Amino acid sequence: MVKKIIKSYDYSLILAVILLCSFGLVMVYSSSMITAVARYGFEPDHFFQRQKLALIAGGLAFLVMMILPYRAFLDGRILKFIVFGSIGLLLSLFFIGHVAGNAQSWIKVGGMSLQPGEFVKLSVIIYLAAVYDKKQTYIDEFGRGVLPPLIFTGLICFFVVIQPDFGTAFIIGMIAVCMIVSSGMAVKSMLKLISFLLLFALLMTPYIFIKGFFSDEQLSRFTGVSDPFGNEGGAGYQLVNSFYAIGSGGLKGLGLGQSVQKYGYLPESHTDFIMAIIAEELGILGVLFVIILMAFVVLKGFAVARKCQDPFGTLLAVGISSMIAIQTMINLGGLTGLIPITGVPLPFISYGGSSILLLLISMGLLVNVSMFTNYREIYKKPTRNEQKDVPDIKAVQPREKSVFKSF
Template sequence: MTSPLVALRRRRTGRSPVDGPDGLDRADRADRAERVEREPLGSGSSFAWMFGLVVVLNLIGLLMVLSASAVTALYEYGSPWYQFQRQFLWLSIGSVALLIALRIDYHRWRRYTRLVLLAAIALLVLVLVPGVGVDANGATRWLGYGPFSFQPSELAKLALVLFAADLLARRGSKVRNWHLGLKPVMVVFIVVAALVMAQPNLGTTLVLAAVVLVMCFVAGTPTTPLAVTTGGLVAGATFFAFSEPYRFRRLMAFRDPWADPLNLGFQTVQSQTGLANGGLLGTGLGEGRAKWGFLPEAHTDFIYAIIGEELGLLGALAVVALFVLLGVLGVRTALRAPDRYGMLLATGITAWILVQAFVNIGAVVGVLPITGVPLPFVSAGGSSLLFTMAGAGLLLNIARQAR
């Protein structure tokens, strides 16, 4: 799967491309050299719109985190601004990460792919060491202390996207042989997924699996091995979902949350109640009831319910529209990427954001089981925001150099 310009050059020259140390074949490097100057920063429509969408989603996140957490933050920490200040701090750090990823040519990150992947795996192992990993709500997913905690599984998302894009780009048309494309990607995914599931964190594992499968499909992996692999992953997810009692209870509660509204189905019922209270136009910003201790994790995993209650159906649909538009621009960026690596990297980052948003919103409205996946750019959560912003910076970098 190469660009038409590259294919035409191969027919004219009769040469077979040879991969270079930067991962580009001879024709791709010549194609890049023919571009006399890079498109000026911000001149592309996709770049400008995408940058604006990221800014708007983050501003919505800041506003809704303040509204959703003010009551509980005042009760637990003595200040209604506590969660807002934390989110603003992480947004500042994430903005720096976005600008760094935007200013540095995305090809330069290829040389650090293995280092980032090994660091992510090492941190995932470190989380499981007794006395080192931080436990919260029955899961051990963090490193650090108190408010200065870090979730390595968020780094693993970015690392796996970088690795898959690099490997699939280097293999080129050889990915049609699943031993050279799909197999090595799935081996690394299984290692990362096993460490994430040991925390346990089924939601992040499902997001990683979806992103990897989408990237392999776009890279040109044959349908049959991809379908068999997908079936195996679905069977594995089903096994893990029913192997732990708490996951089994969540699935049963998902089927009928109103059968046990005060226990297993409590979060889903309160979330749906908040959405119903919002109606068409909402109760008004800051006027919601669910955040008054009725809906647990209102500022993190269930912030979309607060959006629906206070901004109504129109506000909730507007947020969905923002993610859909971001996805359309991400696909457009992938189609116009300067090379195969950029195309696959843009595909992976776009799939990461969209799949995670779909899983989060689906759980809030009750069409998917609760998995504890945050809403990108919007939910409170430092690690998630930091690495999502870094991924957005890479996507913007590709859009800036689009053909």
């Protein structure tokens, strides 16, 4: 049985994750060595060493999640721990939270900083997958099937927004939308849900725009996107220097370690804007390498979701794949000026211990879903005589009217 399980793992997905993390570690060193010395007075490899430690911890967590059966998360005690733990972590920020980047989003633990908002993303994914798995028989009932998960998701987003961290809140909201669309809910129920959300947005509009919901700094990000060169000394400074970095790289780039913009011109060169440094040093070829690997991971995840016969596994795969895709699009959109800068890191590549730990835990869970799906498909196919006793597959997977299943 152990040999069958080992053969059922998707090693192409595991290899893609290893390549992304390894490449990211190299680029963290290249993009941060000047910042570490000039800005913080650290050793040149300071951020590299911290990222390496986070990758080691994340790698161990990845292995655990690969082995632990994903359906263990359906246990009621684990779900309660996830729900109350997530809310407790976010509430603790208002008492022991550390302010960084004008947001009270961090908890200092010894010499390390943890960002609870990162881990809450996976908590929401597991919770929604478990809830919609259990609600399959009455998922179209708005009061029982639709509203309770929305209340929890909305509460989480609210606690994240008031830190304030709009980027993370938006990502959590979009992940929830992707999972709801894939849950098996009827189109009629989705229309009711959309109407409910539009009404809520309408009621919130006066508070957002009249009561000064956004600070001047947050509003300046919209100005920086609309006219970056007109605000080159202010709101458009980061974006303009990101353009310079991207434009300087050409096809092959200036060479690894040869970036000019990382010499203090481009702030956050090893975090939010690391792709601009990749473009400058390794050119379009380096950018394509990252995008192709990222697309492979995301599409693999959706393929696992499409093939999985278990609603819980399907929704986990959808949630994790959506999270990576959404974060990637927001990060690339911000550094290319398509959307306002939100401070969202590039998955697997940007510096950040909390981010890489969350991603590796999530990918371990996705690989686990993939393994069990492959195992059932290869080794659990019933014989002709056994097929008479096999329950209808529609009883154990999202209904065909699910938008995701219609792709």
